[in-house]
Amino acid sequence: MTDNKKNPYLAHIRPSKEPLHGFIPRRVTASQVRKALEHEVNPFTQEPHTPQYRDILEARKKLPVFLHMDEFFKVFNENQIIIIEGEPGSGKTTQIPQFVVYSDLPHNKGKIIACTQPRRITTVSAAKRVSEEMDVELGREVGYSIRFDDMTEPGTTFLKYMTDGKLLREAMNDPKLSCYSTIILDEAHQRTLATDILMSILKGLAKRRPDLKIIVMSATLDALKFQKYFSAPLIKIHGCAHPVEVFYTQEPEPDYVEAAIRTVLMIHRAEEPGDILLFLTGEQEIEDACRQIQLEAALDPNFFGPLTCIPLYSSLPSQQQKRVFDPPLPPKTPNGPPGRKVIVSTNIAETSLTIDGIVYVVDPGFEKQNVYHPRIRVNSLLVTPISKVSAKQRAGRAGRTRPGKCFRLYTEEDFISELEEESVPEMLRCSLAGTVLGLFKIGVKDLVRFDWVDSPAPEALLRALELLNHLGAIDTDGNLTALGSIMAEFPLDPQLSKVLVVSPEFRCSDEILTIAAMLSVPNVWLRPNNHRKKADAARAFYTNVDGDHMALLNVYNNYIQNQLDVSWAESHYLSAEVLAEAHNIREELMWMMERFEIELMSIADEKKRCLAIRQALCCGFFMQVAYKGDEMGNYITVKDNQVVQLHPCCGLRTQPQWVIFNDFILTTRPYIRTVTEVRAEWLLEYAPVYYDLTTFQDGKMKKALRKAAKKYIGRPNDADTEEHR
DNA sequence: GAGCACTGC
Numbered sequence: 001m002t003d004n005k006k007n008p009y010l011a012h013i014r015p016s017k018e019p020l021h022g023f024i025p026r027r028v029t030a031s032q033v034r035k036a037l038e039h040e041v042n043p044f045t046q047e048p049h050t051p052q053y054r055d056i057l058e059a060r061k062k063l064p065v066f067l068h069m070d071e072f073f074k075v076f077n078e079n080q081i082i083i084i085e086g087e088p089g090s091g092k093t094t095q096i097p098q099f100v101v102y103s104d105l106p107h108n109k110g111k112i113i114a115c116t117q118p119r120r121i122t123t124v125s126a127a128k129r130v131s132e133e134m135d136v137e138l139g140r141e142v143g144y145s146i147r148f149d150d151m152t153e154p155g156t157t158f159l160k161y162m163t164d165g166k167l168l169r170e171a172m173n174d175p176k177l178s179c180y181s182t183i184i185l186d187e188a189h190q191r192t193l194a195t196d197i198l199m200s201i202l203k204g205l206a207k208r209r210p211d212l213k214i215i216v217m218s219a220t221l222d223a224l225k226f227q228k229y230f231s232a233p234l235i236k237i238h239g240c241a242h243p244v245e246v247f248y249t250q251e252p253e254p255d256y257v258e259a260a261i262r263t264v265l266m267i268h269r270a271e272e273p274g275d276i277l278l279f280l281t282g283e284q285e286i287e288d289a290c291r292q293i294q295l296e297a298a299l300d301p302n303f304f305g306p307l308t309c310i311p312l313y314s315s316l317p318s319q320q321q322k323r324v325f326d327p328p329l330p331p332k333t334p335n336g337p338p339g340r341k342v343i344v345s346t347n348i349a350e351t352s353l354t355i356d357g358i359v360y361v362v363d364p365g366f367e368k369q370n371v372y373h374p375r376i377r378v379n380s381l382l383v384t385p386i387s388k389v390s391a392k393q394r395a396g397r398a399g400r401t402r403p404g405k406c407f408r409l410y411t412e413e414d415f416i417s418e419l420e421e422e423s424v425p426e427m428l429r430c431s432l433a434g435t436v437l438g439l440f441k442i443g444v445k446d447l448v449r450f451d452w453v454d455s456p457a458p459e460a461l462l463r464a465l466e467l468l469n470h471l472g473a474i475d476t477d478g479n480l481t482a483l484g485s486i487m488a489e490f491p492l493d494p495q496l497s498k499v500l501v502v503s504p505e506f507r508c509s510d511e512i513l514t515i516a517a518m519l520s521v522p523n524v525w526l527r528p529n530n531h532r533k534k535a536d537a538a539r540a541f542y543t544n545v546d547g548d549h550m551a552l553l554n555v556y557n558n559y560i561q562n563q564l565d566v567s568w569a570e571s572h573y574l575s576a577e578v579l580a581e582a583h584n585i586r587e588e589l590m591w592m593m594e595r596f597e598i599e600l601m602s603i604a605d606e607k608k609r610c611l612a613i614r615q616a617l618c619c620g621f622f623m624q625v626a627y628k629g630d631e632m633g634n635y636i637t638v639k640d641n642q643v644v645q646l647h648p649c650c651g652l653r654t655q656p657q658w659v660i661f662n663d664f665i666l667t668t669r670p671y672i673r674t675v676t677e678v679r680a681e682w683l684l685e686y687a688p689v690y691y692d693l694t695t696f697q698d699g700k701m702k703k704a705l706r707k708a709a710k711k712y713i714g715r716p717n718d719a720d721t722e723e724h725r
Numbered sequence: 726g727a728g729c730a731c732t733g734c
Contacts, residue, residue, distance in 0.1 A: 119732065147734055165733040194733065282730065314731065346730055368730035381730065426732085434734095491734035523729060588734090648726040667728070 027077060030069040033102045042135050044101075044158075053135040060133060063091030068237050072099055080206055081214040081232040085223035087239025088396055092217050093117075093186055094130050100182050100215070101134075101159055111181035112157065116164040118192045119352060120146045127151070127161040134159075147491075148584050164194035171201055172441045172488065182213040189222040189389070190351065191425035193435060196453050201442065203230060203451055222389070222422060229453055242399035244361075248412040256364035257285060259409045261292055263362050264342055267407070268297060269304055274359025274404070275328065275341040277349060277397055281368045281383050286311045286344045287529060293342060305329075305337035312345035312353070315522065317577060324355050350393050354400070361398040361406040363391060365419070372430050374460040376640050380666035387423040391415065425454055432456055432464040433494045437473055440480040441488035470623060470690050471498045486596055490589065492516055499620035500589070501598060506616040508609060510602040511553055513593065515613070517586035518552040519662060519674070524582070525649075526573045535573040543651025546610050547659075547676025549617060551651050556582060615682050621660040622687035626672055627701045628657050635659070635672065636701060639690075647671040657704065658683070680708030 037057060042049055060066060065086070075082055076099075086092035097115045104113055117123040127144035136142055143152035144161040152160055164185070171177055183202060188195055202214050216226050227234045253259035260278055267276055280286050290309045297307035306329040312321060329339030343355060347367050369384045386394075391408065398404025408415065427435075436447065444450055447461050468474045471494055473484030480488075487497040496516050503512035518524070527535045542551045542558075559579045562568040569576035593600065603609040626635035626644055633655060635644050644664065646652060652659075652675060662674035684691050684705065693709065696702040 163733060169734055190732090192732070282728085284728070313729095315729065348731065350731090352731070370730070381728095383730095438734095520734095527728085647728095649728085665729090671727085 028073060028103045030073045033069065033073070033099065036102060044134065044136060044141050047135075049135050052132070056133050060091070060095065063095060064089075064237050064240055065091040065095040068235060069099065071235055072096070073103065075233050075235055076100070076103065076213070076215070079233055080210070080212070081203075081216070081230045083223055083227045083230065083232050083234045084215060084217045084237065085220060085234060086217060086237040087220060087241065089239040089241045089400075090237040092237060093122075093126050094133065096215065096217065097159055097161075097184055098130060098134065100184065100213070104158070104181055110155075112179050113159050113182045113184070114167060114180050115159070115161050115184040115186055116167050116195065116198070117161065118164055118187050118190050118195060120163055121352070122187075123161045123163050124149075130159065130161070148588065164192055164198060168194045168198055168438070169491070171198070172438060175201075175442045176205065176209060177212070178209075180212065182215065184215040184217060186217045187219075188216050188226060189218040189220075189422075191222075191423070191427070191453075193426045193430070196425060196427045197435060197438070199226070199229070199453050200451050219389075220392075225453075241396060242401070242403045244395050244399040244404045244406050246395055246406045246408060248408050248415065249410060252411055252414065253364070253409045256366060256409055257289060260362055260364050261289055261296070263407050263409065264293055265296055267360050267362070268307055268340055268342075271360065271405070273305075273338045273340065274402075275343065275355075275357045276360040276362065277355065277358045278342065278344045278362040279350070279364065279367075279394055280344055280346065281366050282346060283311075283313050283315065286313055286346065290344050293344070306332055306339040307342060308339065309342045309344060312343055312349060314346070314348050314352075315575075317575070321353075324353070347390075349397065350390065355397075356401050358397050358400060359402065359404045361394055361404065362409070363394045363406060364409040365391065365414075369424075370429060372460075374431075374457065374463045376642055377431070377463065378642070378664045378666050378670065385419055387420045388415070389422045391419060427452070428454060428456055428460075432460050433467045436461070436464040437468055437484060437488045437494050440468075440474060441485065445478065467623060468494060470687065471495065471620065473498070489596065490592060492520060492589075495620040495624070496520075497620075499616055500593070502619045503616045504599045504601055506612040507601045507603050508612040508616055509593070509598060510600050511609065511613050512616055513589055513600070514553050514556045514586060515549050515617075517582045517589060518556055519549075520585050521578050521582045522575075524552075524555060524575050524578045526570075526575055528573075531573070538573040540651075541572075543653070546614065548651050548662075548674045549613065549676045550610060552674075553613070555579075556586075559583075614676055614678055615686070617660055617676060618678050618682045619686045621662070622683050622690055624661050624664070624672075625678070625683060626659050626661060627704065628655055628659075629700070637664070637672075638701065639696075641697070642670060644670040644672050646675055647673040649673065650675050652677070680705055681712040684709055684712055 036043055040048055084092055084096060097113060100113050117126065123144050123146050127142055128138055131138040131142040134142055139151040140153050140156050142159045143157040145152055145166055146163050147166065177183065185195055185198055188199065199216065206212060206214060216230065218226055223234060260280065264276055264278055280289055290311045294309045308329055310323050312324050324343050328341040331338050343349065349355060365386055366383050367386050368381050371380050371382055395406035398406050468484065469476065472481060473487050473494060475481055483501065486501055487494055490497045490500060492500065496519060500512055500516050503509035525539050542554050555574060559569060564580065564583060566576040569579055603612055625638040627638065629636045629643065633645050637644060656677035658678050658680050659675045660678050661672035664670065664672050691705065693702060693705055696705065
């Protein structure tokens with residue numbers, strides 16, 4: 001029978017021609033989908049299902065989402081935007097996009113369903129899993145797209161998992177996102193910059209694209225906020241995590257590290273087998289705590305089981321990060337107490353990394369948060385109390401494999417009254433220059449009336465506009481310039497983007513390309529606790545009188561000369577992983593430069609080359625300049641008049657009069673990092689508006705600038721001289 | 726002479 005060879009359950013459904021309520025409803029019902037799922041032929045490939053498909057399907061049917069299939073189709077069919085609140089373990093990430101696939105099947109031929117994730121790893125693993133569930137080859141019908149790795153096939157892929165940042169990039173080139181029929185934003189509660197902007201864009205786009213469906217998926221708590229923001233119906237799905245018993249301390253703990261160590265040892269001595277996860281705030285704290293726990297546990301290994309303490313933070317090489325998945329040690333004697341694993345981790349274990357087997361969570365209630373102060377344009381990393389959402393997320397880590405316990409090292413009263421409901425969204429904590437430039441590129445002009453999920457402070461917006469205007473990315477009327485339009489294309493901070501775009505004028509675009517890539521990755525310099533002196537010596541080899549930017553360039557070039565060799569990198573106390581990433585980014589940027597016809601150039605003469613690089617950097621970083629204020633090492637930042645010092649890791653041997661810096665951080669005192677010497681004449685020449693002397697306070701700095709201006713007028717600078725030769 | 730929580734394009 002031919003009927004048996006085709007999966008007919010969805011074939012008869014036709015899209016409705018008449019838009020209803022202003023959008024196009026879909027008509028697939030849950031019972032049709034159930035029948036289609038049970039059919040022996042795969043409706044997407046018209047091939048018979050594999051036996052594996054059936055096994056997985058049985059497991060899928062047990063997921064909580066499956067019980068909500070009728071409700072899902074009912075609500076989804078009748079609404080353009082819906083919100084789904086799903087607890088961890090509900091199966092929403094893998095199942096909801098598949099439901100939509102069935103709903104889309106008869107519609108929107110050639111269009112794609114997108115499902116965004118905040119992180120690359122989860123994007124890939126979700127796509128992999130779903131391709132198995134749907135019995136298709138990964139990269140064909142179901143694919144994924146993340147930076148540096150696109151596993152999709154145009155014309156074939158109809159379900160695409162992608163990072164939120166990737167979709168936001170696509171929106172810049174196609175503001176109507178016209179290739180998508182449905183967009184699913186997953187993990188919206190994490191409030192990443194990209195997800196927040198996408199929510200605003202999609203809310204506006206829904207009115208202009210009646211055929212577009214939008215699903216916002218979130219864990220508990222924030223879903224209500226999204227429901228209000230979109231005025232959309234909400235579907236609640238319960239998870240299937242195990243219960244976690246929460247304990248509080250009777251009194252506040254004065255020293256949370258000490259209390260945490262004490263609690264871990266107490267669990268080890270008194271509680272049933274099961275691994276422990278302790279949350280601390282940073283690398284140093286974690287390494288110290290690990291040493292102390294290991295030391296104290298070694299005192300009685302025969303009475304209690306052997307204990308392995310494993311540190312976990314992002315700058316740890318991935319090989320060492322994988323240690324958290326090793327099984328705990330076996331008992332010392334055949335009938336002795338079993339071994340136990342203690343993982344001491346930063347926030348990385350809260351959302352990014354999931355470790356099975358954790359039964360106990362110790363939560364002191366603190367994290368490090370990056371805080372941006374728009375008024376003085378400074379970042380600082382502060383140890384702050386976590387939010388209730390974070391505390392719940394941390395506790396949930398104990399219930400993944402069986403019922404668990406969470407020990408909070410604060411009182412229940414403090415939990416209720418002192419902790420904020422949710423963490424401050426990234427949007428409100430960082431510089432908005434890049435975001436605003438992206439919005440201009442999409443065509444958003446009125447930032448005040450823009451429909452933000454949470455409106456940023458007017459001051460933060462003003463700072464962003466001011467920076468973009470000084471860089472020449474927007475004109476004084478607030479329109480995007482041609483320069484700004486190209487700058488927005490590059491995945492770089494606007495300052496760096498500007499430097500890269502103008503670098504051919506200084507004939508050093510090859511070197512600036514490398515520097516831009518190196519500034520886009522985390523710190524490359526390793527400094528292991530027991531090899532500090534050696535590491536410092538290795539680093540000193542690269543320090544350069546001309547500044548830290550040149551040092552980064554030299555490190556990269558040496559890495560290439562050594563054929564990207566991992567052991568070379570490690571023996572020079574450099575992170576091979578970070579260098580490899582810089583290499584990837586450099587390739588991507590180079591390809592983009594080619595596309596925009598930005599020529600790759602270099603100057604043969606070393607001295608002139610170095611001069612040109614420093615001048616080019618001035619074109620983007622003229623707002624991040626400090627002037628030497630005295631002989632004590634104090635610098636004053638231009639216009640903001642903040643007293644800062646060169647960070648001790650800076651390679652400069654002398655203290656030049658004028659420096660540009662890449663970042664300004666507040667730790668024990670205000671520091672500037674990644675610093676390069678510049679000349680006042682360059683600032684006056686490349687940023688005449690910003691360095692209009694009438695806008696400067698009287699003082700030493702203004703005097704020095706005035707002196708430089710006199711010298712500079714009528715005398716061509718070095719770059720010009722060179723050009724004229 | 727101090728320290729980089731965590732993502733993403």
